[in-house]
Amino acid sequence: MATHPTQYAHPEALVETDWLEKHLKDDGIRIVESNEDVLLYDTGHIPGAVHIDWRADLQDPVIRDYITPEKFAELCSKNGITPETTCIFYGDKANWWACYALWAFRLFGHEKVKILNGGRDKWKAEQRPMTRDVPKYPKTNYPMPKKRFDKEIRAFADEALAQSEAGKPLIDVRSPGEYKGEITHMPEYPQEGVLRGGHIPKAKSMPWKTATNDDATFKPASDLAKIYFDQCGVKPDTDTVVYCRIGERSSHTWFVLTYLLGLDNVRNYDGSWTEWGNKVGAPIEKGA
Amino acid sequence: MSKGCGKLDESGAAEVRSDGTYPVKLNKIINLFESLPEDERRETLVSYADNAKKQEPREGESFNLVDVRKDEECMDTVGVYLHVEENGKAHIRMTLGPEVQTLTRAMTAVLCKGLEGSTPQEILDLPSDFVTRIVGAELVRIRSQTIYYVLTRIKSICKVYLDRQRMAQVA
Numbered sequence: 001m002a003t004h005p006t007q008y009a010h011p012e013a014l015v016e017t018d019w020l021e022k023h024l025k026d027d028g029i030r031i032v033e034s035n036e037d038v039l040l041y042d043t044g045h046i047p048g049a050v051h052i053d054w055r056a057d058l059q060d061p062v063i064r065d066y067i068t069p070e071k072f073a074e075l076c077s078k079n080g081i082t083p084e085t086t087c088i089f090y091g092d093k094a095n096w097w098a099c100y101a102l103w104a105f106r107l108f109g110h111e112k113v114k115i116l117n118g119g120r121d122k123w124k125a126e127q128r129p130m131t132r133d134v135p136k137y138p139k140t141n142y143p144m145p146k147k148r149f150d151k152e153i154r155a156f157a158d159e160a161l162a163q164s165e166a167g168k169p170l171i172d173v174r175s176p177g178e179y180k181g182e183i184t185h186m187p188e189y190p191q192e193g194v195l196r197g198g199h200i201p202k203a204k205s206m207p208w209k210t211a212t213n214d215d216a217t218f219k220p221a222s223d224l225a226k227i228y229f230d231q232c233g234v235k236p237d238t239d240t241v242v243y244c245r246i247g248e249r250s251s252h253t254w255f256v257l258t259y260l261l262g263l264d265n266v267r268n269y270d271g272s273w274t275e276w277g278n279k280v281g282a283p284i285e286k287g288a
Numbered sequence: 289m290s291k292g293c294g295k296l297d298e299s300g301a302a303e304v305r306s307d308g309t310y311p312v313k314l315n316k317i318i319n320l321f322e323s324l325p326e327d328e329r330r331e332t333l334v335s336y337a338d339n340a341k342k343q344e345p346r347e348g349e350s351f352n353l354v355d356v357r358k359d360e361e362c363m364d365t366v367g368v369y370l371h372v373e374e375n376g377k378a379h380i381r382m383t384l385g386p387e388v389q390t391l392t393r394a395m396t397a398v399l400c401k402g403l404e405g406s407t408p409q410e411i412l413d414l415p416s417d418f419v420t421r422i423v424g425a426e427l428v429r430i431r432s433q434t435i436y437y438v439l440t441r442i443k444s445i446c447k448v449y450l451d452r453q454r455m456a457q458v459a
Contacts, residue, residue, distance in 0.1 A: 036389075037389045037390050037391070038389075038390070038391060038427050038429075039330065039333060039334055039337065039389075039390035039391055039394070039427070040389075040390055042330055042331070042334045042390070043334055043337065043338075043390055055429055056426065187360065
C-alpha cells in the first residue's frame, strides 16, 4: 500500500484567516474576493479586498471564453496588481469562485496565488473585520501576458474525450444525482438544466465537497490522498482532467490536486457538462 | 378616487395601475432603478437588500395564509405571509434564511414595498418582465436566476388565497 503524504505539497498556497487578519496591510499582497452572489462584495468584504467578478471581469462578454491577455493586463493594472503581487483569493460557496479566479489567473501565467482557507464564510463566522469601503490602489502597468496557458491547465471537449478513450484519470466533481443522470441540473439550480444527463464515459464520481471539512477548509493531505489516489485512481505521473457543470466546482478540485497534492498535469475542462450535455453526438454514460 | 394616471380596480378599493401594467408603487421603484447609473443601481439594490429584514412579520400582525418552505430553487428557507384586508388590499411579509442571495433579498424588499395595497388577483396577473428593469441586464445571468423566485412565491400564495376564496363562494 502506498504511503500517503502527511503534508500539503504546496502549503504556501493556503493562508489561514488568523494569518490574513494580521497581514491585511502587507505590501506585495492583494486580497481578491470572487463570489457567486453578484452583490455579496458590496454588502461587506475583508478590508482592502478588491472584487473580481468571475463573469464580468474574467469572461469574454460575447463568446464563451476568457478575456484576452490585453484585458487581463488591464484588469490587474486597475486593481494595483503587478506580476510580483501575491493574490490571495477568497469567496463564498466554500471558495468555488475564488478557486475559479485563481485558476483563471494561472491561465494568464500569474504565479503568486493563494487561497484563504475556509473562504468568506469562515472569516465571517469568526467575526473578523469586514467593511463596505472599496479600496483604491495606484494603477500599475501589468505587462500583457505573452500567452494563455490553455494547453497546460485547461482541457477542451476533444481532450476530455481523448482522456476518456485512453482510460486516463477523469474526475466528475458534480453531485451524485448529476453524475448518474437523475437530474440535468445542479442541486439548488433547477433553472440551469442541460439537454442530456449522465457523465463522460469512464469518469469517476468524486463530488468537490469530499475535499473539504464542514467549515469549508481543506481536508488534511493524507485524507485528500486517499480520496484522489486510492478512490479515483489518480497517479502523480499521469495527467488528470476534472470537470463539473461550468468549471467552477472543478476549479476547486483542480486546486486541491495541483497545489495540495502537488500533481503536475491537471487540467480543468471548463466547458464541462453545459457543453458535453448539450453537444450533439457526445457519448454519455448513465448510472453509478 | 383615481389619482394621477392610476385607475380603480373592480371593487373600487385600490389604485393599482399607473401604466396599465404595474401597480403604482412598484412602477415608481422601477422608474427609480431605470434612472440610475450602474454603480448607483448596485448601491440601491444593496440598500434594498439591507432592508429585507424590515419586511418580516411584526408583533401583533395576523395573516390569512403563511407559506414557509425551502425549495430547490433557492439556497435557503423563504417564508411568505399574506394578509388581505376586507377591501381586498394585500399586505405581504417575508422571512429569508441566511443563505439567500443578496439580489433575492433586494427583490424581496422591492416586491413587499411595491405590491403593498395591490389585490391578490393583481399580483397574480403581474408580468415578470419588470425584474430585469430593476436589476439591470448585467446582473441577470447564470447563477442569479433566483431573482424571479420571490415573485413566484408571492404569486403562489396569492393563487392559493384566491382559490380558497372561490371554493368558499361555491360552497
